[in-house]
Amino acid sequence: MFTKILIANRGEIACRVAATARRLGVKTVAVYSEADALAKHVAACDEAVLIGPAAAKESYLLGDKIIAVALATGAQAIHPGYGFLSENSEFADACAKAGLVFIGPPASAIRAMGSKSAAKTLMEQAKVPLVPGYHGENQDADFLHKEADRIGYPVLLKASAGGGGKGMRVIENSADFKAALASCKREAISSFGDDKVLAEKYLQRPRHIEIQVFADTFGNCVYLFERDCSVQRRHQKVLEEAPAPGMTEQRRAAMGEAAVAAAKAVGYVGAGTVEFIANQDGSFYFMEMNTRLQVEHPVTEMITGTDLVEWQLRVASGEPLPLLQPQLRIHGHSIEARVYAENPEKGFLPSIGTLVHARTPEAVNFELGGSSDPASFRIDSGVREGDTISPFYDPMIAKMIVWGKDRNEALARMAQALAQYQIVGLSSNIGFLQRLIHSKAFSSADLDTGLIERNQAELFPAPAVMTLPVLALAATKLLLSECHANSSDPWASSHGWRMNSSLLRTLRFESEGDVHEVVVRYLADGWSMSGAGSEARVRLAQTEHTLSIQVGELTVSGTVVRHGEHFHVFNQGQHVELTYTDPLLHAGEAEAETGRLTAPMPGKIVALLVAAGQAVKKGEPLLIMEAMKMEHTIAAPVDGVVKELMYLVGDQVADGAQLLMFE
Structure with a gap:
């Protein structure tokens, strides 16, 4: 076993690798960018070395610099995590040349599977079933258009070197092909430095099922069963579970054996994932192989009782696989939810900001069936309260993983965990995940990659009706904060005492664009x-950890977090944000300027689709921004005329920056 390794990554995967290394007595070296100087993964490792500015291409993607740090600190091996350099064959070669062990597959295997088109040719030779499509070298736009017409719409375009949903487009008809191809190629070259794409028949209501494989240097290769990753938004996974609901033993064996055949075909060593797209009738086709550990690996660990990072370290240090196929068993059911800093109601736009308040569920809170099992819940995170989610990296806050004796118990535990998770300071998808877990389609395992799109009405309902208990919690928090703020000045007391009458006030809150007034009459108690x-x-009952009040005969408890004029009320598993309108601060405030469009988040202008003086219709695309390696189209909110463009292609823009003027 190694005595010291360098972790060439950041965030939750760097913390995850460090935790296993610490348990095994292996020292760790972290690398970090200027933006990550105070990051959790830096504190999680024994040593940490600054490698460059915030941009990944100037820090985490500098393979030569990372290798130099490994040599200087005495590390024997480099764990690449996932993303960044994890599937970079040149980096794997450079590690070997420097005398370092790359904790991953051989460079030859990465190269073989790195190109989706080449991989599919290889899989065809290995008799692994493939989706009809074009995976060749010809990238001429007209040629690809003809191939798409031949395959038949809908067609899926995706970056050959890609992953994570980047550089991927579903095209419904021939007329949309050229525009989608151009956008796909722009995103692909931005994310992977390679704009080559492949085209495939887009299957209707498919499931995304992947097989975890593991191989050692002694010729052993096993599959650790499957994960269902069908629930996705923008082709990126949201919920994952293992085992896949409805999977028969025969199909599990067939898919597992096909995955092992794929791994053996490229001389694979270490952890890898073979991804399949499956029809509702049980037929399945090879999509791609990810030559690294996957984000969703914890659900596999939960049902098999394994530590896949430990397996990686043991195999990379020359040991055989800890278990062989006959020794592997499925135990129970596990579900993982990815908690992101994003706004589902705004097309899942990433959210930038500081985690002003972050409260995670505790494993000891999970007592179902009369017993508490600490192994039934786990949270993997690379951020803490006070940390900032920046525009430079993936906006994941945490992964929540639960285990149950069966799927229903796992669902109940996930619902409980999400109800206890509190985030303030930026938008998160926690509320959306709660609705998703409770949705009829997911709870009944009616799964496919279009689940979210198929259930828009249930997953994006109208805002809930405001209730007095929620308003009373926010109002009580405000009144208490006024009392505490003025406790030392009797002339500024906010207790509301009057000699011959009681104080009457109207508090004004806003939520979801609606105004809610609370009329408060101060009483003696x-x-x-x-x-x-x-x-x-309303009477105050308790303020120690949560705010507990009596509203009439009802006792209401909740956490209320005040951030400036924003009151975040967490009550009965729900999160309501109320904005207090202070009459002194907002008196005479002018109305917001009209005729302007602003950037929804920091990013770069990659395309201008209109010119000054041009008439536009509501919904017509005006420009395209790139943020976090994804493209976002800014469309006209109403019919009008573009008066002025404020930026050029290639310009960086700040969150809220005015992009153009129109009337």
Whole structure:
């Protein structure tokens, strides 16, 4: 076993690798960018070395510099995590040349599977079933257009060197092909430095099922069963589970054996994932092989009782696989939810900001069936309260993984975990994940990659009706903060005492564009509050960890976090944000300027689709921004005329920057 390794990554995977290394007594070296100087993964390792500015291409993608750090610190091996250099064959070769062990597959295997088109040719030779399509070298736009017409629409275009949903487009008809191809190629070259694409028949209601494989240097290769990763947004996974619901033993064996055949065909060593697209009738086709550990590997660990990072370290250090195929068994069911800093209601746009408040569920809270199992819940995260989610890297906050004796128990535990997770400071997808877990389609295992699109009405309902208990929690927090702020000045007291009458105030909150007023009458032992069509006497019961109040005969408990004028109410598993309108601060405030469009997040202008003076219709694309390696189209909100463009192609823009003027 190694005595010291360097982890050439950041975030939750770097923390994950460091945790296993620490358990095995292996020292770790972290590398970090200027943006990550105070990051969690830096603190998680024994040593840490600065390697460059925030941009990944100037830090985490500098293979030569990372190898130099490994040699200087005495590391014997480099664990690449996932993303960045994890599937870079030149980096794997450079590690070997420097006398370092690359904790991953041989460079030859990475090269063989790195090109989706070449990999599919190889799989065809290995008799692994393939989806009809074109995987060749000819990248002429007209030729690819003809191939798409031949395959038949809908057609899936995807970057040959890609992954993670980047450089991928579904094209519904021939007329849209050229524009989608151009966008796909731009995104592919930005993310992978290679704009080569392949085209495939887009299957209707397919499932995304992947097989975890592992091989050693002694010729052993096993599959650790399957994961269902069908629930996706923008072709990126949201929920993953193992084993796949409805999987028969015969199909599991067939897919597992096909995955092992794929791995053996390229002389694979280490952890890898063979991804299949499966029809509802059980037929399946090879999509690609990811020559690295996957983000969703914890669900496999949960059902097999293994530590795949430990397996990686042991195999890379020359040991045989800890278990062979007859020794592997499935135990229970596991589900993983990816908690992202993003706004599902705005097309899942990534959210930038600081984690002002972050409270994660505790494993000891999971007591179902009368017993508590600490192994039933796990959270992998690379950020803490106070950390910043920047525009430079993936906006993942955490992965929550639960285990249950069966799928229903795992679903119940995931619902409980999500109800306890609290995030303030930026947008998150926690509320969306709650709706997804409870949705009829997911709870009944009616799975396919279009699940989210098929269930828009259920997953994106109208805002909930405001209630007096929620307003009362926010109002009580405000009134308490006023009392505490003025506790030392009797002339500025906010207790509301009057000699011959009681103080009457109207508090104004806004939520989801609606205004909610709470009329508060100060009483000797509390308040009388009316709002949201109700009225009740409110008494303070407790303020230690949560705010507990009596609203009439009802006791209401919740956490209320104040961030500036924003009050975040966490109550009964729900999160409601209310903005307090202070009459002193907002008096005379002018209305917002009209006739302008602003950037929804920091990014770069990659295409201008209109010119000054041009008439546009509502919904017509105006320009394309790139942020976090994904393209976002800014469309006209109404019919009008473009008056002025504020930026050129290639310009960087800040969040909220005015992009153009129109009338």
